[in-house]
Amino acid sequence: MKKLMMLLGAFILVLAGCGLSDSSSAEGSGDTQKITIAFNQSESHPEYVALREFGDKFEEETEGRYQVDIQANEILASQKETLEMVQGGTLEMTLVSTSLLENFDSSYIVLSLPYVYDSLEHQKAVFESGAFDELYEKTNQEQGFTPVATYTAGARNIYTKEELATPEDLAGKKFRVMESQSKVDMMNAMEVGTPMAQGEVYTAIQQGIIDGGENNEVTYSDLKHYEVAPNYYYTKHLMVPDVVVVSNTFMDTMIAEDQEIFNRLLDESVSTEFDLWTQGVEDAKATAEAGGATFSEIDKTPFQEVCYALNEETIATDESMKAIYDQIRALA
Ligand code: GCU
Secondary structure, eight states: OHHHHHHHHHHHHHHHHHHHHHHBOTTOOSSOEEEEEEOSSOTTSHHHHHHHHHHHHHHHHTTTSEEEEEEOTTOSOOHHHHHHHHHHTSSSEEEEEHHHHTTTOGGGGGGGOTTOOOSHHHHHHHHHHTTTHHHHHHHHHHHSEEEEEEEOOOOEEEEESSOOSSGGGGTTOEEEEOSOHHHHHHHHHHSEEEEOOGGGHHHHHHTTSSSEEEEOHHHHHHTTGGGTOOEEEEEEEEOOOEEEEEEHHHHTTSOHHHHHHHHHHHHHHHHHHHHHHHHHHHHHHHHHHHTTOEEEEOOOHHHHHHHHHHHHHHHTTOHHHHHHHHHHHHTO
8 A cells, every 4th residue: 555655656746747847947947937939930030039039038027937938930830820829828929910810800901901001100100009909909808819019020022933024914923822811802803812821932932833922021031032033023012010929828827917027028029129120121132132132113003003992892891990990091
């Protein structure tokens, strides 16, 4: 009997040990909780740098109660999959495009309607205005995760394998778009969109499955898409925000004092990220140009005409979208 009790005791100790190592830091202090953040681009991306700075400050201000680990380069999974993990509570945080949130609440469509922001400054004013607070709160109540910071991802432009002489040359070509119905609709109106995850784009262009993609200069360069599609055209059709998203399951484990630090530092990281963005675009262009890319202007009018009509149709379908749309435009 005594032997059985000892064995049982040892078994319980092993189990307890397993539990600890799951939630504590690699150092095994037992008091440090690890926060993993999934990120689908590289460590030199402005969003990574802003998030790292947030992480360092958070670790410091919570005096070692947390360790922030950012898993870059889409190592964990695509944005869509990491968002599902955050929703299910198996991952603490991720950064995703607001386009992916449209699959959970269609009101998110309005945050990235084509040509809805006039400039980076306009977008920053909108992000800081609280215009999205109500929507984020609704997500918090309904989805099991919460957007906690909104970052810029600049303006998206089209890039192609073959050179284009006029916008009409786009006809019949296929471009990768994000996995969002509103982006597929937009590209169908303009062209033919093929939804896929970010990580698949390079190979898809290389293999001729698509003729190109559309993205900001930073991602274009960071993921070396210029190697397979060297012609970059300033269509500026979208400025899709990215959001840092946290799991409610994880947030519920955090004491109020730490939650306050967490939210404050993430708020501050928004402005840091905007500051880093402009330089990031310059660096990205230089890298891509050195790798053979050319950046050209293109007549935006045909894109704008199609997109404005689509915007009108979209906001007419939903009162809450219309309200957010009006707030965005009021700050233009
Ligand atoms: C941008 C954005 C990412 C997104 C990507 C995409 O780079 O910052 O969050 O994943 O576009 O096109 O998928």
